[in-house]
Amino acid sequence: MALSQKEIEDLINSVIKKSETDMKPQIAKPRLRVYDFRRPDKFSKDHLRGAQLLFDNFSRQLTSYFSALFRMAIHVGVNSVDQITYQEFAKGLANPCCVGVVTWGDLPSNMLVSLGMKVALPMLDRLCGGGGNPPGISRSLTEIELAMSKRVAQSMVDIFRDTLRECRIDAKDLLVSSMEVNPLFVQQALPPNDMVLSVSVGIRFGSQSGTVEFCLPYTLLEPVLPALSASRWFSRGGNVEEDKGREETVSEALEDIEVPLSCRLGGTVLAVQDLLSLEPGDTIDLSAPKDGYAIIYVFGKPKFLAKVGRIGTRLAARIVAVAENGEEDPIL
Template identity: 35%
Template sequence: MAGDVLTQAEIDALLSAISTGVVSAEEMKVEQKQHKIKVYDFKRPDKFSKDQIRTLYMLHENFARLLNTYLATHLRSFVHIDVVSVDQLTYEEFVRSMPNPSVISIFQMRPLKGNAVLEINPNIVFSIIDRLFGGPGLPPPKSRSLTDIEEAIVRRVIVRSLETLQESWKQVITIEPRLEVIETNPQFTQIVPPNDMVVIVTLQAKIGQTEGFINVCIPYLVIEPVMSKLTTTYWVASSVAKQSSEENIASLQRKLEKTVVPVIVELGRVKITVQELLDLSVNDVLQLESWAEGELTLLVGQREKFTCKPGLSGKRLAVQITQKISKGDEDDD
């Protein structure tokens, strides 16, 4: 967008003029030095400074890392996501650049007012769907719209992806992304007037052998209230302050204490053959390896942590912990 692109006819005419001597290469160099004029379009003025663009780039690099980790774990496949560019252009130009059909998610960024767009290339979407359905992660040969079942699956993936966006924006503002609707036709996604400026964060995603782009479109009007925070100085300072904050440590501790952990009391175990399993019927008795008067094993998660004795507490079954099992603790590793 920095300059005009010459047509093939204009290029041919220029080369012809140089070859015939009408225009010399030296004259062109002198003229280029004399006219150093920067073109400014008042219809689409620059809304974001270079420092703000740089901050948005770093901010969404963190988003790319978090999204990469989530998809790699969820899909159990090779995933690589990188930020390619951060550009500012009109919303109309962004809409024209999207393929049809595509997967376009319109979401809110509360408490910021207005909507933003998360656009994912159909090849990436169908690769995710195929992988979740047990396939190798290959898109269909021809692009198409999502079925109702596929849309329900994609909706869950997008909601989780927006949570990673929330995490990456925490150093600037605590947002609560909320998915509004998923569209396939770019013409149905008019969230702002066509000439309004937006910032486009383009990420290149590779899932297995499939490649495509993921675009985050945020209108200027949405992030205008926090523009003063979109500076490298503020971003780095808030990052350092967050790492050393006692409140942050206390918050993490509170969240950890509220984590739900399954606790299981194992009555006993028995090993049988597949034939014996097939021959089981009503009133058959399986003899466990544990004794009736012996102690039971209490598992926290999938680890044996305590031994206990069964009993009653009021009208409920209960166990009384008798000993701690230290095997597998970090102190013993």
């Protein structure tokens, strides 16, 4: 059946319109996601992974330290690493609590270390000579127990400081300034909407289990955030420039260390009978040639050959060569 002229024109127009539609650029629709302005994300996923690795290392060191301190098997492991508001962290504190306020040099914010009472009281009981058993009732800490818990918290902070140094973060001024037992006092430490890194570390202490909570404000970590990235952990061994700088630092520190140095002219072997009969005025043959070399020892090891002489009224030795391997006193 033949098409009319009008049908042919309509068919051509429909093909042209379809071609024009296909040639129009496809504009991608914007991807939207929910954003809470009251609790903005301050820590990236890479920072959270880096913090996980940091506290995994810290937990291993703390396990060894606590096991030796309390003389019993203790396991420490990371439960969670999250970013939350400080208000959420403070609401999670029990009453009574055991919270250490930690200062970090001149930085504007403080770090908090919260010892769960389920493990704090058994730990203190163990330190006082007990079996590490929990009390029958929940109670606050006495002044003596508070002082002891401050020492425990400081030891944990010292281990955390050493862990930070492995990331090349200077944390030499970490100090537990005070201990708080009332959560109301702790709530005033930071603005409620400030974002913090909350790390929960689980502790299994004998038959007891509890947690230690770390609260690290963003304002405290902001200067060191680049060092907390997970990629930094995996690449820290291959940075030639940093390794060279570390070697220079170690070399500079070694320059002021004093080492024992001695100069030996020679030696001989005596029978015990001859040794016991020695008197002032006796002469001992050192079995060394008159024009031979003395040996300079460093840390008891032969390092240099020297000529013996005088400088004024004092004996002196002038180094003439480096001692080769095995160039020791044959008597010795």
